Amino acid sequence: MRKLLTSVAAIGLLAAPALAQVSDDKVKIGILNDQSGVYANFGGRYSYEAALMAVEDFGGTVLGAPVEVTTADHQNKADIASNIARQWYDTEQVDSIMELTTSSVALAVQALSKEANKITITTGAATTELTGAQCSPYGFHWAYDTHALAVGTGGALVEQGGDTWYFLTADYAFGYSLEENTGNFVKANGGEVVGAVRHPLASTDFSSFLLQAQASGAKVIGLANAGADTQNAIKQAAEFGIVQGGQRLAALLFTLSEVNGLGAEAAQGLTLTESFYWNRTDASREFGKRFLERTQAMPNMIHAATYSAVTSYLKAIEAAGTDETEAVAAKLKELPVQDLFAENGVVAANGRMIKDVYLMEVKAPDQITEPWDYYNVLSTIPGDVAYIKPAESGCPLVTQ
Template sequence: MRKFLLSTVAVGFVAMPALAEISDNKVKIGILNDQSGVYADFGGKYSFEAAKMAVEDFGGTVLDAPVEVITADHQNKPDVASNIARQWYDTEQVDSIMELTTSSVALAVQALSRDKGKVTITTGAATTELTGEQCSPYGFHWAYDTHALAVGTGGALVDAGGDSWYFLTADYAFGYSLEEQTSAFVTEKGGEILGSVRHPLSTTDYSSFLLQAQASGGKVIGLANAGMDTQNAIKQAGEFGITQGGQKLAALLFTLAEVHGLGAEVAQGLNLTESFYWNRTPETAEFGKRFMERTGVMPNMVHAGTYSAVTQYLKAIEAAGTDETEAVAAKLHEMPVNDIFATEGKVGANGRMISDVYLMEVKSPDEITEEWDYYKVLATIPGDQAYLDPAESGCDLVK
């Protein structure tokens, strides 16, 4: 009996390693974003569904451990987001936090996660500071950033003759970064910056800001905002006859979700930059239609980027043989990204995932042949041109 018990214990011991390498015998991912404010359609519940879809497509487990996805609304407030993240890490055994719409939120949560030794993958925020001076060895930035948007939309409009700009800028980290990056690119190409005005997040009345922009005489009014803020600014610009007067609106961060919210009649002719379009290839179309069946909407770059980030995180755990942060972060840096979002994407030493982005134009209503097919792809911008060279990012992790 004693020999039997000893052999049973031994067998039980050697059977454990598959789960012993996974903390708490499960992998838990938190999707933290805006679910009730101006960015609710931009990411929101749809990013949560994208994350769950990625887990299901992966098989629901990694290294024989179940994968769980939870979510919360940070209300676009860094203090609220930090409190949720701390609770998730300290009491709810969350291994990684992703999405993180709103740059001020993403910076706060990435800093906390660095202190806690946890991986973050930001897909919803735009500031290059995430992979610049405030970079983290465990922080990764997927989907897009302000530099890629400036190169795409800003560059295209200057090349088309839009060489004088005035900005309407959201009054927080994201808006400042987007205005700064676009201004630098416009100036570099020989354009002129006439000025800017800043508006609070979630403004509903843009009349005074638009009148200042109109009076500037700038050929281009750069909307350095996002979500419902951009939608409302475009609607009210139409009421003031700004585009009819010859000025061009540049929606510097505008996605399929917001185009659908405006409708092609209002949005037609807008140039914008996204790193994903559902109807670009047969593979993206197949993913888009599955996402549509699940959510009732087609995915934008934030939703598809979240799917990609979750998938790559699980691949990294599988490759590392553990969910230990250092090992997983090392694999995230090493492994190429090949999925519906990116082809041969690569992660720089600063955590920036580098993949192609696309300059789009919104079709006129009579050009649209099927629901949600709003874009013409005007140009593909290679990732190495769209994103900052990691060596020039200001990140102290880059040797």
């Protein structure tokens, strides 16, 4: 009996240091995004489910401590998001906040988290400022950004002769960034931006904006918005006969969720850029089918990237032997990202996770062979082409 008690005590002593390296004896992740507004299907509760799947697939614990996931709706308002983040950090023992759809929200929460010495991994927002001038040593950007969208969709349409552009832009940080990045890319490739108009987030009537775009005579109308805003703009453009009149619509941020919401008939022929497609590889198909069984929807790039971000965060804690922020941030930048979302992903010094992205075309309805099989993959854009080179990003963390 004495030997047994001694053995049990020894096991306890061996286990204790590992658990002691985890603050509050648990790891808690917050998924903060829009769950009731214009981006509710873009990320929303589906991103929360993706995070839960990642934790379950990891085994539910790290360094012997349980992993918890909490979630909240920021309503696309930076002040609400910041208040939730403060409460999570101050009273609810949240260690890291992820997803952060809406660029104004992501910038605010990343800045607050820097002060709080906490890690953020953004998968839902797009602005390049997150890894540019407003980068953070504890801030990471995982799924896509406005530069990758500009190179993908913008580049494809310029090559196809779309050399004059007019932008219909969401009136906040994301829209400005997407318009600027795409406009710069168009001009650098010999095209011209003939004008732009900005609309409020969550608009329901795009008629005046679309009429201005139509009157511009531009070959391409760039929709620098996302979610339900893009869906509504495309539907209303059809009512004005814009495409029938010879102009093209560029859905600069459009995902599988919005294609499904719009319907294949209305979306067919659209060119878009995503960093994930469920029907591209065996690993993505397996994940997609599990996700579909759980949510009754196929994952888009935000959902898959959230799964990847949570998994990478837990791997970094495991590799660091602690959940201490500095050590985990260092491991996130050191470890390769190899999973169902990223093949040979690399995290740069500015926090940008660099991987390939894909130029897609929405199939005609008669080409769709199974539910959610909406895309033809037109080309693969290498990560070092899609994303701004870290040394050129404007991030003060990058020294070379």
